[in-house]
Amino acid sequence: MFSIGQLSSKVGVKVPTIRYYESIGLIDPPHRSEGNQRRYEPEVLDRLTFIRHARDLGLSIDAIKDLLILNANPDMPCDEAHLIANQHLKDLARKITQLQQLSLELTRITQNCDSDTVGHCKVLEALGDHSTCKSDH
Amino acid sequence: MFSIGQLSSKVGVKVPTIRYYESIGLIDPPHRSEGNQRRYEPEVLDRLTFIRHARDLGLSIDAIKDLLILNANPDMPCDEAHLIANQHLKDLARKITQLQQLSLELTRITQNCDSDTVGHCKVLEALGDHSTCKSDH
DNA sequence: TGTAATTGCTCTAGTGACTAGAGGTTCAAG
DNA sequence: CTTGAACCTCTAGTCACTAGAGCAATTACA
Incomplete structure (x- = not known):
């Protein structure tokens, strides 16, 4: 379980950017602590790394959304x-x-x-x- | 005397963009017709051409503002x-x-x-x- | 001179991908 | 138990325009 700050430094995506990604539906809203703070499961690391990498390569958020859907369906053709x-x-x-x-x-x-x-x-x-x-x- | 549409087609800058440039102080507000429409003197052609060319070359609006000030003062060093x-x-x-x-x-x-x-x-x-x-x- | 089409007006809001700041709350270390 | 860092939400700002609504003025033609 990571806080948003820990996730941020692990993946190299700024804290407000992570919240922004959540707000536009690029990553799922995580569970919250009793004090309403975000607590992330390790799985989000992969997804956020994917996103960061694709953004670094200049892909738009929309393109990334498509790729993430593909990524979640291993049996689809990768054309x-x-x-x-x-x-x-x-x-x-x-x-x-x-x-x-x-x-x-x-x-x-x-x-x-x-x-x-x-x-x-x-x-x-x-x-x-x-x-x-x-x-x- | 040009209307904003004539100015637009002469210079190749879209009508809303000209109004936008006026709103941010990049070009002076022109005189108006009796019916409150913009009427431009020929001098604005040069300034808008300058702006358009510099924008085409990728210069920022702020950089262009600086250059326009320089341009208006022929005795300044051009460093x-x-x-x-x-x-x-x-x-x-x-x-x-x-x-x-x-x-x-x-x-x-x-x-x-x-x-x-x-x-x-x-x-x-x-x-x-x-x-x-x-x-x- | 009448009328219809075109062009013009202002104002607000949207674009993409964040970033900054205000004002408050929670957490972890000592 | 206290302090300070990290967290929360919400709003607004960035850049350089672009789109649209709703209305007014101008121009071309009959």
Whole structure:
């Protein structure tokens, strides 16, 4: 039996976040002590670790809910789990490409300025004028 | 003189977003028509273009506020503008690296499974067990 | 000039995934 | 038995918008 603080430090999820997860139905409400404090059974460790890990990997709470349902039904085909993971991989790839473009753009902008004062600063000029941009963000 | 809809289509910023920008003090409240509708002078085009471009590049509203103040004072040194841009470049680089690691991790996880059912699905196993991970996300 | 369609107005609430704070209660150690 | 840390609930705030309700003004066309 753990208190919420012990659970928090074991799993690496903050105390208010654990209560938040309970409030949105991601984890079940645990039993309470006589003084109304949460007391967790060891099983919750696995579930919370799963959640934390999936969140670290950038999966949304909704996606995690789906995966948790799958996880609870060992006889179901796991295609859907792969589908969710692959969908997320696609999202990641798109985000990475976009950020790389922006990074290039910003590098180009900053390297272009040799002025001292704002009046002729190329960074500020470039921000005010979209036409000099290479990509179509 | 533009209506808010005309301004919106000229600059590519949605109408509610323009009103939102006004509400947080990013753009000045414009004059109104007799019927209380917003009427914009042409000057706002530049400012809103600046804002839109900076937002597209991922800068925060707070950073943009700073840049707009700089922009209005052509005699100030532009070091600060470069500082903001460079800070943002660092953030971008960090984010990109992190996403790439996650992408690798997720790829490794998904390629590792040749099961049909959830019971032995490596994707779900890996999500439940952090210890198999290469990076320390 | 009449009318219908479009565009505009304000206000409130919702999004995602938490985080912060107030004001109070319970628990564990000494 | 006391002290201080950890716990409780509840509300509100974060960021940068977005959605919707209910109504008013403007514009285009006949």
